[in-house]
Amino acid sequence: MTYDVRPEITVSGTAFAGWQAIRTTPIVTDNPSLRIECYPGVDVTGVLDAFDPGHEKLHVDTHDLRLPPNERADLLSPFLTDDRVFGTFAPPDTAPLEIADFLDDVLVSSVRDCINTHVRDGGSVLIAGPGAAYVATGTELDAAPLIYADMPRWEIQTRLRAGRGTWLAPEPFDDMLRAFKLGYFVEWRSADRCKMALFDDVDLFLDTTDPENPLATTGEDMRRALGAVVQRPFRTVPFFDPGVWGGQWMKREFDLPDGPDNYAWGFDCVPEENSLLLAFDGGTLEVPAINVVLRHPEDLLGKPVFQRFGAEFPIRFDFLDTIEGGNLSLQVHPDADYARDRFGLSYTQDESYYILAAEPDAHVYLGLTDGTSPQHFFDALHEAQEGGGDLDVARYVNRLPTARHDHFSIPSGTIHCAGRGCMVLEISATPYIFTFKLWDWGRLGLDGRPRPIHAEHGQNVLKGDRDRTWVDAEILEQSEILVRDGTYVEERTGLHASEFIETRRHWFDSEVQQETGDSVHVLNLVQGDGAIIESPTAAFKPFVVGFAETFIIPATVGAYTFRPVTPGQACGMINAAVRT
Incomplete structure (x- = not known):
């Protein structure tokens, strides 16, 4: 498909x-x-x-x-x-x-x-x-x-x-x-x-x-x-944008227009x-x-989610493509208190990286290296910025190899970025502009201007205990198998306990039964040619999605199923919902 x-x-x-x-x-x-x-x-x-x-x-x-x-x-x-x-x-x-x-x-x-x-x-x-x-x-x-x-x-x-x-x-x-x-x-x-x-x-x-x-x-x-x-599964219309670090995977896999030199971002579920x-x-x-969020918030989100977030869609799925591209800017997000006090936000931008595809040398940067304090890092950062020199990022931030289907939680306050060679499905909270860029590898933006750096904000929010020891204990290899039934496996892949989004990954080759539980679900087919989403009571017509397509199941749908378009094909589906 x-x-x-x-x-x-x-x-x-x-x-x-x-x-x-x-x-x-x-x-x-x-x-x-x-x-x-x-x-x-x-x-x-x-x-x-x-x-x-x-x-x-x-x-x-x-x-x-x-x-x-x-x-x-x-x-x-x-x-x-x-x-x-x-x-x-x-x-x-x-x-x-x-x-x-x-x-x-x-x-x-x-x-x-x-x-x-x-x-x-x-x-x-x-x-x-x-x-x-x-x-x-x-x-x-x-x-x-x-x-x-x-x-x-x-x-x-x-x-x-x-x-x-x-x-x-x-x-x-x-x-x-x-x-x-x-x-x-x-x-x-x-x-x-x-x-x-x-x-x-x-x-x-x-x-x-x-x-x-x-x-x-x-x-x-x-x-x-x-x-x-809001009575059926649906997709929003995605849009794609080039960037200084953008890659080539989306252009090839999604058959996107040849106009831009690359595509960095793909926004597949940002209502x-x-x-x-x-x-x-x-x-x-x-x-x-x-319009559908503002018009039917409780039917779409579910009562508990609506009561917590109001008429705002709190989950975002987007793509970051660095395959044959470059590193994202080194960055950090504010915690909820800082976001509220400085920007008037009711919640903050916790996020995660799900790796849809990866080159052999793909990597992400995540957490300070053991023995590095925030002060050490920012001293080196300021010296590089003021002197026009380079920053030895791997000395201060963990450079972690990655492969397809890895899933990294990135709680607010954790220094991070996707490195070259990754096709990332970013699953995160919706306040998507609150990224404090710390280091941009000496690049200019596509407009020819220096990209904004917010080192002061970053220094205020970067958590010094998020080092390699913490990453190993809290982030890496945290998947938990919840159900194993023959070829069907359901795993909890994240996010971190401090984040409000729960993600479950389903490996399946036949029909899987699901229930919204009065919370909106956002899903993406991370493996397989296609899947068919159906209502056990025929409340909506069968809905077909292809590989890497994000779709929304409104809370009011209740029970639904999904199965491979190709019978018996091994497929993977990631499902995100708000923890209640």
Whole structure:
């Protein structure tokens, strides 16, 4: 089976494909005025022009109603800080920012008067952009249909790289890291809260991910579709990105495009940034995967997980490819207290490396060498950084050989990185940008700039007792066989007792019975051509996955089974869930 880079979810309902079909839906033709709420990143001018090509109506773009740049900067400052990478979700004595906070009250009041006058004089109005529904509140547009133009975060990042501005910073950034930080810490979260507040009232959902081929579906059909998603296994749409250390394995195994020199990352289950492809009758809409998390958190996550994490998907699966590539940056992650105090996070980025494939000399770096104190390491690190010399990493950090199917737990506070020659399935907690790079082997980023180093943060969180003795006792060869029944074996492979994710590996050549136990499961087929996931009660249609494909089993599914596509083939499946 070929790795599916565009997995679709078949749902009931109708899609309208193309601007002509969208403009001629009854929702549009029966109503001369429209409210078009847009997620940041949507081309608002393009949407207005598409709904009214002849400009016969009054167009209102909420970008024109924002506070002046200096006032927006004052609001953003407590959240963004001066760091290129890190901001905070919860600055002291500061409430979360909403879309409406960035609109100028005087301009909004004036536009509301203008809308009322125009409509009362017999005219029609199209108002579009982030905050459109808020601006229309209390005006003659209150009863106008509400259209929501949505966009996945990965598409937004693609547009930022192409030189597009953002809702809060209309001028293109010259630093992609700062652009991402603005979205991650403020813009996207405020837009998500706005979207969920409006979700039940939306009459038409609009997908302009491909601006030349827009699609839409009714609000009723979209709400029904998202409800159906959490009743079955599903995959998010993966995306892949090059990097300075990237390798060639994913390009070959997944048949990825030849454009980039390499692929470093593959994001196969990061619902905050991935999308879903909802295949309606008439077309397939691409929608943010975060919508199903925010809309149906308890059905998806399970009650105990939802009570602990709220409407956040806490497990992340992604790929790191260093085969024929280079070493990742030497790094460390903060513990939960540090993450909460410095960044406003409710949990931190514990993680693990599952080795899907390995070259003969593959290795990982993990833990300080015995006899090395954090002070010794950081003294050597500062000397190398300030003097422009090299750092003898293996003197201070354990260089461990690795092979296919090894699984390394990496609790927060442990120095680590994947070395050259590894194809890593990274199984971790979701706060994925909180990596403190310590040493980057003297490289520049793909943008030609030095990659950010956070040695001060690293020195604050690196745990000095995580040495080779600790690694041998706590990390290496920790797999525990839980069930052995003929050719079937179930093992607990991790993660470390201090981490909240439990991983089980199943070796099987026939049907295996599973139960979610009121917790979402995230799985990946780590060996074998393919597997079929089924419901013992036929509650969902058989779902087929191929090698290395990650998929989600919502908590509400309950009982499910998996078996090889090829009868009798020896397969391996890794399954991650939240410990409760």
